[in-house]
Amino acid sequence: MGWRRFATAKLASLLSRNPNLDPSIFSGAASAAPSAPSAADVLPFLGCRQRKKLRKKLQSPRVRSIQPDAGRRLLHFEAIVHSDAQLRFITRTKSFLAGLPGHRLPLADAGKLHRELGFPRGRKVSHFAACHPLLLHLPRLPPDSKPYLAFTPLMDSLLEEERALMDAMEPQRVTTVRKLLMISAGRRIPLAKLHHCRLLFGLPDDFRDQVRKYPDFFRIAVDPDGRHVLELVEWDPALAVSALERDFVPDEARVRRTFKFTIPHGKSLPLEEDDERRLNSLTTLPLVSPYSNGLELKPWSLEAEKYRVGVIHEFLSLTLEKRAWIHHIVEFKEEFNLTKHTYQMLLKQPRAFYLAGTAMNWAVFLKDAYKDDGSLIEKDPQVVFNETFLRYACMTESERGEAIVEKRING
Template identity: 25%
Template sequence: MAVLPLLLRIRRRHQCLHHQIRTFINAKVKWVRDPYLDKAVENEKNLKPLLSLKNLIMSQPSETLPLSSISPLKTHLNLPTTASKFAENYPLIFKIFNPPTKRPMIASHPHVKLTSKAISLHNDETLILNLSHYKKDVAERLAKLLMLTRAKRLPFYVIDKFQFDLGLPHDYKLSFLPDFPDYFSICEMGFKDFNGYEAFGLELVRWREDLAASLVEKLARNEGIMGSKLQFSMNFPRGFDLEKRVKDWVEEWQNLPYISPYEDAFHLAPNSDQAEKWAVGVIHELLSLMVSKKMERDNVYLLGDYLVFGLRFKMALVRYPGIFYVSNKISTQTVVLREAYRKNFLIEKHPLMKMRYKYIKLMNTVMRRGRPMPDSVMQRRKRSANAAKGGKRKEKGDEWTEQMSKIA
C-alpha cells in the first residue's frame, strides 16, 4: 500500500526536473556602486576587532593586558595592525600605560586597558546581553538559522562565522547555550574537522513551527497579502536601470510561487527559475536574521556550500541587485539586504546595533589638543586630498563584476 505514494512522489519529482528549466535571458546585470550602503559598511570598519579586543581585556581579572600578550593573537582578533598601534588609533576606548613595579629601576612592560567611557559602554552592553528577552531573541534567531538546514544542525565552525552578526556573546558556548536546553543540544557532526578531530556542532532539539515564517511572509501577512505569489522588495541606487528585457524577466520571476526558506524544496530542478527564487529566499531570510542585516559574502557562500546550493547563491547575488547589494569596502565584500536600509541608516535598529553605534561614535571621535573632537574635519581633509588626486581609483568591485558576469 505504501508503493503508490512513493510512485507519486517519484513522478512529481520527474515532472519538476523536466518541466522547470532556466529561462534567464542572455544578458549581463551590471554592478553599480551604492554610496549610501557603502557608507553603512564603511562605518563599521574595525568595529569587530575592536570589540574582540575589548572583550579580551575585560575578561581578565585585572581588566588589563600586556601588549606583548596580544601580539600573538593578532590573527585571531583580526587586528589590521599591531596591538599598540591599533590601541593608539582609538584613544577614547583604549589607554596604554606602564603599571608600577616593585623595582623602580626596572621598567615595566606597557599594558592596555579601557577608558572610563569604554567601560561604561561595556557595562551597558553587558546589561543588554543579560536581559531575558534579549537572550530569547538571540535563541530564536539561532534556532531559525538551524531551521534553514535540512538536518536542523550546523557545525560550530559555521556558527562561529555568524557569531558576531547574530549578536551571540563572545563566549556563547559557555554563557548562552546552557540557558536553552529546550532549544539546542551539542551533537557530533559525523565528519572530521580541519584538524582531523571529530567535528561537533549544534542541533535543534525540536522543530519550532511558530518560528517557521520568513520575513517575506510576515510582511505580506501584515499587508493583507495572501497566497503563494509573494514578491521580494526591490530597490535600486540612483542612476541604476535594468535593461528592459531583464526587467521583464525579473517581473515574470517575481510572479513565480514563493516557497518558504523553511520548506525543503530540494526536489526542484537545480537549474530552474523556481529553485532560484527559493535560493534567493534563503539568502534573504539569512540576512534578515543578522542584527545589522548584512554579512560578509564569504560567510554567505560558506553556508551555501554547506547546504549544497552550489552556484545558486553566487548567481543570486549577481542577478538580483535590487534585493542584495555587494559592497567592496573595508577590504572585503559585504552582502547587504537593501530593504533594511534607508540610505545608509538601518530602518529598524536592533538593541545590540544601537550599542554598536555608540562604540562607532566613540571610535570616530578623535583627540585634538587633549580634547575629543568629531572626525568631520579629518573626513573633509581626506575628501579634499582625494579630489586633488583626480580621477577615480579602480576598486575590487570592477574585477568582481567581471568574474560574476561569467557565472551568470
C-alpha cells in the same frame, strides 16, 4: 589607498611643471567641490611602465569593485563597508580583551596576536591604540612597569552596559538561533560556525555554554567528523514564517517586486515592458519558503534557485544590521545548500540585494531594510549600542570630557 596617494602626488607634480593645466579635468567640471583624482584620470600622464603598474593594481581583487556597473553603485552602502574596515581593529580588540583577566594584555605579546586584534602583521599596536584614546590606553603596571594594552574606565563601563543588554535580549537571540536551525539542512549547524558569526546575530561570546540552558530547544551532538553541532530539538510551526511572508499581507506589491526570475525569450517574440513584467511574474510567484526542505528540489531547477535566494534573504533578515560579509554566508554553504554560483545568483536580484566592497571582500545588504540615506529602518538595541560604541571609538583625546559627561547623562 596607496594608489590614491600616488595619484595625488603625480597630479601635484604635473601641475607644478605646467601651471596652465586645469586641475578641474581630474575631478569633473560639474563638481563644485574639489575631490581627490582617481587613478584612471592620471593614467594618460604616466610613462608606459608606470601606467602598466598602476593598471595592474586597479585590476587587483583588493581594489576592484564587486559592482560591475559604476553607475549603479550606492555610495551609502559602500561607505558602511569602508567604515567597517577602518574600525576592524577596535571591534576585534574589544572582543579579544574582554575575555582576558583584567581586560589587559602585555604590549610585547600584542604584536604576536595581530590576527586576533584585527590589525596587519608588522604594524605597531601602540599606533592603533592611539587612534582610540577614549577606549584603549597603555598603562605601565608594577612590578616591572612594562606597558600593557588595556581598556579605559569608559570602555569597562561600556562592556557592563553591553552585558546587561545581552542578558535582556537573550529570549530574542534564542528565537534567532532556532530559526537559523530551521532553515538549515538537517536542522543542525556546527557550533564553531555559529560562534564565528556570533556578532552578526548579537550572540554573546559564551554562546556555546549558554545554549545548554535551553534543553527544550537545543541539543549538542558530535558529528562523524568530530565536530560539535547544535541540533534543533523540536520544530515550531509558528516560527516557520519568513520575513517576506510576514510582509506579504500588509505590503503585497513590494513583496511581488522583491525578486525577479526572468523567462528567456528570443528576439522573434517582441515584448513591451509591461508584457515582459507580467510574463516574468508567472515564474517569480509563488516563492519557495526557506523553511521547506531544499534537499527535495532538483539542484538547477527554478524552484531550487528560488529556495536558495529565499534562504539568503531570511538569513540576512535574522542579522542585526540586515547585512553580512560573503565569507559569513559561504560559511553556511552546506547548511543552506548553496552553490558556487552564489555571486551570479545575488547579482540577478538587484531589487532585493546590494553587493558592496571589493572583489576580494564584499558584503550583501538587504535593501528593503534600509532607508534611502543608508540607515536602518528598524534598529535592534544592540545596533544602537554598537553605534554609540563606534562613536566613542572615533573621538579624539580633546573630546574625552564631552564623552564622559554624555556617558553619565545616559547611564
